[in-house]
Amino acid sequence: MKRVSLWKVFILAVLAVSLSALSCSKEKTENKGMPPGHEKMVEEYQKSIKESRKTVVARVNGADITMYDLSGRMRQILPQYIQGGRQMTPEIEQRARQDALDALIFRELAVQEALRRKMKAPQEKVDAALQQLKAKMGSEKEYRAYLKREDLTEAWLRNQIEKDQLFNMIVGAEILAKIKVDEKQIRDIYAKEKKEFVMPEVFEVVDVVFPKGRDDEAAMKKAKEVLPLVRKNSNDVSKLPKDKTFMVREGFVEKQEYPALFAALTKMKQGEVSDVIREEDGLHIVRMKKKEPARPMTFEEAGSVIGRQMQASLAEQRKEEWEKELKKNAKIEIVPAGVAQQLSGETSKGR
Numbered sequence: 001m002k003r004v005s006l007w008k009v010f011i012l013a014v015l016a017v018s019l020s021a022l023s024c025s026k027e028k029t030e031n032k033g034m035p036p037g038h039e040k041m042v043e044e045y046q047k048s049i050k051e052s053r054k055t056v057v058a059r060v061n062g063a064d065i066t067m068y069d070l071s072g073r074m075r076q077i078l079p080q081y082i083q084g085g086r087q088m089t090p091e092i093e094q095r096a097r098q099d100a101l102d103a104l105i106f107r108e109l110a111v112q113e114a115l116r117r118k119m120k121a122p123q124e125k126v127d128a129a130l131q132q133l134k135a136k137m138g139s140e141k142e143y144r145a146y147l148k149r150e151d152l153t154e155a156w157l158r159n160q161i162e163k164d165q166l167f168n169m170i171v172g173a174e175i176l177a178k179i180k181v182d183e184k185q186i187r188d189i190y191a192k193e194k195k196e197f198v199m200p201e202v203f204e205v206v207d208v209v210f211p212k213g214r215d216d217e218a219a220m221k222k223a224k225e226v227l228p229l230v231r232k233n234s235n236d237v238s239k240l241p242k243d244k245t246f247m248v249r250e251g252f253v254e255k256q257e258y259p260a261l262f263a264a265l266t267k268m269k270q271g272e273v274s275d276v277i278r279e280e281d282g283l284h285i286v287r288m289k290k291k292e293p294a295r296p297m298t299f300e301e302a303g304s305v306i307g308r309q310m311q312a313s314l315a316e317q318r319k320e321e322w323e324k325e326l327k328k329n330a331k332i333e334i335v336p337a338g339v340a341q342q343l344s345g346e347t348s349k350g351r
Contacts, residue, residue, distance in 0.1 A: 208226060209284055260277050
């Protein structure tokens with residue numbers, strides 16, 4: 001949780017986001033307790049993964065972008081298109097697909113340029129990223145199961161991580177290092193629109209979070225077991241036993257970000273603990289620390305927001321300029337869906 005102004009805050013890191021398919025969900029592959037036909041479903045899934053890797057959707061200077069790459073990127077960005085309860089439509093899906101493909105093409109062009117300049121990803125960063133991925137899996141056994149399920153090798157993973165590192169490096173050199181925000185402009189905007197910069201009403205809380213998972217019933221059962229423990233210890237969350245099924249964090253709750261939590265907190269007093277509350281990201285038990293009413297932002301607070309907005313705008317302009325430069329002499333081929341499927345079949349026959 002973090003404090004966010006009413007102004008939309010643009011995040012520059014989006015330009016340097018990892019576009020690989022390493023964000024696949026962690027799923028145990030043991031058959032214990034699985035429904036009939038589970039093995040068949042896993043087999044079909046693995047078959048579809050293999051086919052998606054053979055299905056080429058675009059080529060950039062001879063380098064293939066596959067359906068596997070495209071599907072992974074679409075999974076990352078689709079939530080942005082259906083925020084606020086919007087329903088998925090064929091038009092939205094098509095727009096997301098095009099944006100995902102454009103991002104993958106840009107990434108490939110950028111990585112190729114980094115390699116042309118003989119940039120090298122620091123191996124310690126590659127190792128650290130790989131270790132983080134393993135940690136997310138939970139154990140070495142689950143990590144190996146993930147590789148098997150996704151038909152991956154560790155060498156392939158390292159290659160993708162290296163590409164992500166190269167992408168970040170070249171973006172830093174060609175975009176972030178070449179833009180500069182004018183502080184006078186920041187002061188002028190603040191002076192002109194000062195009334196628009198307001199810190200919204202927020203509640204500072206200690207939050208016990210039970211992340212959204214596949215087994216909602218088990219999460220609710222656990223939350224209802226934890227709530228009496230909190231109250232038994234005079235609402236002192238720090239006395240809870242360590243448990244991997246939940247996490248404890250401190251921060252601020254705003255209405256826009258957590259409407260259900262916010263509504264509950266408006267009726268609570270300092271030091272009180274809520275019941276179990278459901279939000280989009282999971283279940284919460286919050287302890288009210290203090291309430292902060294809405295107030296005008298200071299120049300330092302507003303300046304930070306304005307600066308990020310200006311920086312993001314300048315970065316997008318520079319990105320468009322650089323992308324045109326990269327595409328000028330590049331050979332980019334978009335493979336139509338029908339042709340892509342045909343190529344996949346021919347590749348299968350060839351093997």
